Amino acid sequence: MPTSTWDDNRSPNASAALPGKDLCFLVVEDHEFQRSMIVEMLENLGARLIYEAADGFSALEVLRELDQAFDVIITDIDMPGMDGMAFIRRLGEAKVRASLIITSGLDTSLLETVETMCGAYGMHLLGTVEKPPTPARFAQLIGLHWRTKPNADKSGQGPSTFSIDEVMAGLHADQFEPFYQPKIDLMTNRVKGAEALARWRHPHFGIVLPYAFISLLEDANQISELTWIILAKSARDCRSWRDAGFDLNVSVNLSVKMLEDPAIADAITWQVTHQGLDPKHMILEITESAAMNGVGQVLENLIRLRIKGFGLSIDDYGTGYSSMQQLTRIPFTELKIDQSFVKHATRQASSRKILESSLEMARKLGISSVAEGAETAEDWNLLRECGCDIAQGFFVAKPMKSVEFPEWVRAWA
Ligand code: C2E
Ligand code: MG
Numbered sequence: 001m002p003t004s005t006w007d008d009n010r011s012p013n014a015s016a017a018l019p020g021k022d023l024c025f026l027v028v029e030d031h032e033f034q035r036s037m038i039v040e041m042l043e044n045l046g047a048r049l050i051y052e053a054a055d056g057f058s059a060l061e062v063l064r065e066l067d068q069a070f071d072v073i074i075t076d077i078d079m080p081g082m083d084g085m086a087f088i089r090r091l092g093e094a095k096v097r098a099s100l101i102i103t104s105g106l107d108t109s110l111l112e113t114v115e116t117m118c119g120a121y122g123m124h125l126l127g128t129v130e131k132p133p134t135p136a137r138f139a140q141l142i143g144l145h146w147r148t149k150p151n152a153d154k155s156g157q158g159p160s161t162f163s164i165d166e167v168m169a170g171l172h173a174d175q176f177e178p179f180y181q182p183k184i185d186l187m188t189n190r191v192k193g194a195e196a197l198a199r200w201r202h203p204h205f206g207i208v209l210p211y212a213f214i215s216l217l218e219d220a221n222q223i224s225e226l227t228w229i230i231l232a233k234s235a236r237d238c239r240s241w242r243d244a245g246f247d248l249n250v251s252v253n254l255s256v257k258m259l260e261d262p263a264i265a266d267a268i269t270w271q272v273t274h275q276g277l278d279p280k281h282m283i284l285e286i287t288e289s290a291a292m293n294g295v296g297q298v299l300e301n302l303i304r305l306r307i308k309g310f311g312l313s314i315d316d317y318g319t320g321y322s323s324m325q326q327l328t329r330i331p332f333t334e335l336k337i338d339q340s341f342v343k344h345a346t347r348q349a350s351s352r353k354i355l356e357s358s359l360e361m362a363r364k365l366g367i368s369s370v371a372e373g374a375e376t377a378e379d380w381n382l383l384r385e386c387g388c389d390i391a392q393g394f395f396v397a398k399p400m401k402s403v404e405f406p407e408w409v410r411a412w413a
């Protein structure tokens with residue numbers, strides 16, 4: 001049951017003093033006293049809509065029965081009935097888009113494993129709170145929700161699901177475009193280029209993020225429709241930056257599904273050169289898990305693209321368990337470490353180890369290393385200390401509109 005109600009007047013500009021304002025919470029905790037203590041803390045942080053459940057089963061029931069998008073779910077780990085781990089797995093399976101806070105009395109090494117598990121289930125974990133919890137820690141983590149929630153950088157909310165027909169209609173109406181996130185050389189502090197990240201400028205919902213359309217397009221075998229648009233627009237933008245005197249390159253995400261087409265390398269090359277951009281100024285990113293499937297046709301296309309001059313980046317590195325041998329099979333020029341390790345490396349020993357060994361792997365392969373998801377000054381300094389070449393993350397800039405990017409580069413210099 002909700003402990004209170006609110007008016008549906010959401011704004012991402014919550015004041016720092018009341019970070020819980022305008023957010024909807026679900027508190028899952030079996031101890032009644034501790035649960036009401038958490039609810040009271042949340043109310044003091046400005047929260048007006050708080051639901052409660054005593055274990056995973058009843059929490060799932062709340063989620064099922066209410067037509068309500070939860071912003072933050074706070075859950076205990078050790079509970080009778082369905083425990084926190086099973087609950088988090090179910091949240092991941094249901095693709096619930098809420099941020100997660102874990103309250104627990106577990107020791108640090110176990111909690112680290114729980115954190116890793118959250119990532120593996122695709123959940124956005126804000127952090128853990130040791131019991132007994134304090135209002136300051138909740139305030140800190142809820143503040144992080146505002147800064148890092150998947151749709152924090154835009155005004156439109158959008159429904160959680162679109163149909164493939166709606167996405168296709170948007171593509172045909174030219175409503176898709178790349179936003180650019182800068183990549184910074186950690187040695188020189190210079191902007192090396194930007195990653196093009198697809199955005200849907202929806203007439204009713206504002207800017208819609210990729211999670212709402214990429215897998216839909218992939219499942220319908222229509223991802224190439226989007227890729228052609230992003231390739232052409234980012235090649236054109238990169239050319240115009242270069243024409244204006246900026247020595248920048250652009251990175252574009254490629255779905256591996258497209259690489260199974262024997263004619264794809266020539267088509268991509270044509271699309272890019274047609275916009276006046278030399279392929280040597282474009283890096284194509286392929287996720288580690290996809291690239292390692294090792295289909296002959298995919299390898300053939302990657303080699304061909306490399307010969308044409310494109311850079312090749314292995315994206316989300318660390319999530320696909322590839323061996324050195326597999327990595328050397330593909331002519332990558334860049335290794336991009338997954339943000340889940342980068343984000344946690346300053347305070348989680350296991351993530352830091354993965355970060356360091358990824359950097360060593362890149363050095364051994366003689367290719368440049370990129371860390372994505374650097375959110376704080378501490379992340380940034382650690383990456384520099386560990387010898388990472390390039391970093392990208394909210395600490396420096398969120399993805400921005402094409403027209404804003406050259407201005408941003410000028411101001412940065
Ligand atoms: P990715 O290629 O790994 O891109 C990085 C994602 O991390 C982007 O999310 C970016 O906004 C986000 N990010 C960067 N720095 C930070 C940070 O400091 N903190 C946090 N919390 N996030 C950060 P975005 O734009 O939502 O894209 C998600 C994914 O969608 C991309 O992951 C990529 O796999 C896919 N994608 C985006 N555009 C395209 C596209 O044109 N084609 C294909 N096939 N996939 C795309
Ligand atoms: Mg990428």
Ligand code: MG
Pocket residue numbers: 315316336338339372
């Ligand atoms: Mg990535």
